[in-house]
Amino acid sequence: MDRVRWLALPLVFLLLSGGIAAAAVTEAEQATAAHVLNRLGYGPRPGEVERVAAQGVPSWIRAQLQPEGLPDAAAQAAVAKLTHLQLTPAALVTAYHEQRNQAQKANAAKATEGEPMQATRPRTAQDDPLRSVVAQALGELQYAKLTRAVRSERQLEEVLVDFWFNHFNVDVRKQAVRATVVTYEQDTIRPHVFGRFRDLLGATAQSPAMLVYLDNARSSRERELTDRERARQRQAGAKTMGPDGEAAAPAARPRKGGLNENYGRELLELHTLGVDGGYTQRDVQEVARVFTGWTVDPRDGRFVFRERMHDPKPKTVLGTKIKGGGQAEGERVLDLLATHPATARHLATKLCQRFVADTPPAALVERVAAEFRASDGDLRRTYAALFASPEFLGPEYRGAKTKSPFEFLASALRATGATLVEVPPRAGRPPVHAVEAGLVFGRGAERIAALPRRTALMHLVEMGQPLYAWGPPTGFPEDSSHWVNAGALVARLNFALALTGGQVADCRVEPGPLLRGADTDEPASVITTLGRTVLGKEPGENTRRIVLAQLEESAGGEATPINSRKALALLLGAPEFQRR
Numbered sequence: 001m002d003r004v005r006w007l008a009l010p011l012v013f014l015l016l017s018g019g020i021a022a023a024a025v026t027e028a029e030q031a032t033a034a035h036v037l038n039r040l041g042y043g044p045r046p047g048e049v050e051r052v053a054a055q056g057v058p059s060w061i062r063a064q065l066q067p068e069g070l071p072d073a074a075a076q077a078a079v080a081k082l083t084h085l086q087l088t089p090a091a092l093v094t095a096y097h098e099q100r101n102q103a104q105k106a107n108a109a110k111a112t113e114g115e116p117m118q119a120t121r122p123r124t125a126q127d128d129p130l131r132s133v134v135a136q137a138l139g140e141l142q143y144a145k146l147t148r149a150v151r152s153e154r155q156l157e158e159v160l161v162d163f164w165f166n167h168f169n170v171d172v173r174k175q176a177v178r179a180t181v182v183t184y185e186q187d188t189i190r191p192h193v194f195g196r197f198r199d200l201l202g203a204t205a206q207s208p209a210m211l212v213y214l215d216n217a218r219s220s221r222e223r224e225l226t227d228r229e230r231a232r233q234r235q236a237g238a239k240t241m242g243p244d245g246e247a248a249a250p251a252a253r254p255r256k257g258g259l260n261e262n263y264g265r266e267l268l269e270l271h272t273l274g275v276d277g278g279y280t281q282r283d284v285q286e287v288a289r290v291f292t293g294w295t296v297d298p299r300d301g302r303f304v305f306r307e308r309m310h311d312p313k314p315k316t317v318l319g320t321k322i323k324g325g326g327q328a329e330g331e332r333v334l335d336l337l338a339t340h341p342a343t344a345r346h347l348a349t350k351l352c353q354r355f356v357a358d359t360p361p362a363a364l365v366e367r368v369a370a371e372f373r374a375s376d377g378d379l380r381r382t383y384a385a386l387f388a389s390p391e392f393l394g395p396e397y398r399g400a401k402t403k404s405p406f407e408f409l410a411s412a413l414r415a416t417g418a419t420l421v422e423v424p425p426r427a428g429r430p431p432v433h434a435v436e437a438g439l440v441f442g443r444g445a446e447r448i449a450a451l452p453r454r455t456a457l458m459h460l461v462e463m464g465q466p467l468y469a470w471g472p473p474t475g476f477p478e479d480s481s482h483w484v485n486a487g488a489l490v491a492r493l494n495f496a497l498a499l500t501g502g503q504v505a506d507c508r509v510e511p512g513p514l515l516r517g518a519d520t521d522e523p524a525s526v527i528t529t530l531g532r533t534v535l536g537k538e539p540g541e542n543t544r545r546i547v548l549a550q551l552e553e554s555a556g557g558e559a560t561p562i563n564s565r566k567a568l569a570l571l572l573g574a575p576e577f578q579r580r
Helices: 002-007 009-017 028-040 048-055 057-064 073-080 089-113 133-151 155-167 177-192 197-205 208-213 227-235 262-271 281-290 327-338 341-355 362-374 379-387 405-415 432-440 445-449 456-462 486-500 523-535 541-555 564-572
Strands: 294-297 302-305 315-317 320-322
Touching: 028 048, 028 057, 028 155, 048 057, 057 155, 073 133, 089 133, 089 177, 133 155, 133 177, 133 405, 133 432, 133 456, 155 177, 155 341, 177 197, 177 208, 197 262, 197 327, 208 294, 208 302, 262 281, 262 327, 281 315, 281 327, 315 327, 320 327, 341 362, 341 379, 362 379, 405 456, 405 486, 432 445, 432 456, 456 486, 486 564, 523 541, 523 564, 541 564
Parallel strands: none
Antiparallel strands: 294 302, 315 320
C-alpha cells in the first residue's frame, strides 16, 4: 500500500498545481447533471448521473427544493436505529452533569491518594468517559450525519443542514455544548433550512448550545447580591476577614455578574451583517446588553429568560432606539438584523461561495441578495434564485471548488456504491460510535491503535475534519485553499485505498457492478468505465496515464488480472474527484 501511495503522489501534485483540465464531455446534459449532483448533494451514486439527466436537471432541482415530497425511508430507518438521538435534551444534560460530577469526585480521590489527576485507563467501566451517554449520543450524531449524506434522497437538505450548522457554528469540546449539540442540529438547524432566515436566527439565539458556546448564558448586568446569595457566600467561607480575625465590613455591597460581548459580536460579524456590515464596537456592546438574561436552565438544559440578569436600561443599536422591554428587546434586535441590507449581502455571499466559487461574481451576489430582501428572507426562494442563475451552471465554475474532507468521504462512499454496516460491539470495549466521538476530545487513540480496521469517521479525523469540533465561531473554512495540501491529500488517498481494499470497518465496496460494460482484460477499458462511474466523465489524460502506470507496475509485466480495486482507489484520489 505504501508503494502505491507514493507512486500516486503525481495525482496529488497535479491538484496542488492546478495542472489538470476538465476532460471534454460528449453529453452536455450528463455533464450538467454531474455538476449539479456534486454541488447540491454529496455527489452521484452509480447510474445517478444518467437518471438525473433523463429526468431533467431543472426538475431534479425543484424536487430537492421540496424535500418533504421525496420519500426517504432508507435513510430515516437507518437513523431511527440510533437510540441515543431519541433522548430528551433534559436527559442528555442530566447525564452530562452526572458524568462531570463523577469525574470531579474521582480526580479529588486521586489527588488525596497522590495519583495523577488523569489516569491512562479508567478504574471501572463506569469511570470510562467513552462509555458515557453523552459520548454515545455525539458518536451517533456523527454517524447519522454520514448516513444521511450517503443514503438520503434529500441531498440538498443535507448540504444545507451542513451549511447552516457551519454558519451558526458551535464546538462540542466546550462545556455543556456536547450535551446540547444533538438537539441543536435536530431541532434548531434542520427544521429551518427551508424556512425564513429570521426563524432560523431566532432559533439559534435561544439555543442552549449557542448560549453556552458564546458565553451568553452567563452574561448579565452587574448587580448587587441578594441576601440569600450573601448567606451562601458566608457559608462557603467567602467572607472578608479583618486583621484581628473578625469579619470586616465590606466597603460596599458585593456585586455579581458582568457583560460578555462574545455573542453580541458574532451575531453581528458572522451571523448577520458581516465583518464589513457597518456596525461599531458600541453596537456590539449594546447588543450584548440587549441579550443579557438569555440563558440556560441548568436543570433541564433549556432556554430561559431571567429578568434579574437582564439590563433593563434603554439601548441604541445601529441607530435604532431599543426601549427596555425584557426578552422583547432581543426579538426586536433580531428583527432589525434579519432585515438589514448588509445581512442580505453577507448571506448571499456565503451561499454563492458554497455553491458557485470561493470568489463569486459580484453581480450574482447582488441578485441573490435582492431576492433575499424581496422575499423577506425566504430561504427556499433565495436558493431557487441562486440555482437558476447562469453562473451556477456556468462551465467556468464547474470543478472550481475542492471538496472538504467530509464532502470527499461522503462522495467516495456514494460514487463506489458503498454499503454502510454497523460494527458489532467488542467484549469489554466501548461502543464504536463512542470511540469515534472520543477522538474529537483527544481520547481513545490507544483503542483505535488496537482496532484491526478503522471506521470511516476515524479516517475523517485523520483527514482533518472532526465533526462538530471546529473551535472558531467562523465554522469550517469554505475557501478551498484550506483543504489543499500534500499531507491532507495523501490522507484522502490512504482512505481511498482502505475503502476499496475492504479495510474500512463499517463500509463495504464491490467493484464488480461498477465495471459493467468494461473489457476487464484491458486496463484502458477498466479505467474508462470506472472513471465514467465515479467521476461522471472520462478521466483526463494525466490521470489516465498515472493510473495505467500504477496498474502496469503492480502487474510486474506478468499476465495477471487487472487490480480494479487499486484503479478505483486511484481514481478517487485523482484531482477530478477531489473537485466539485
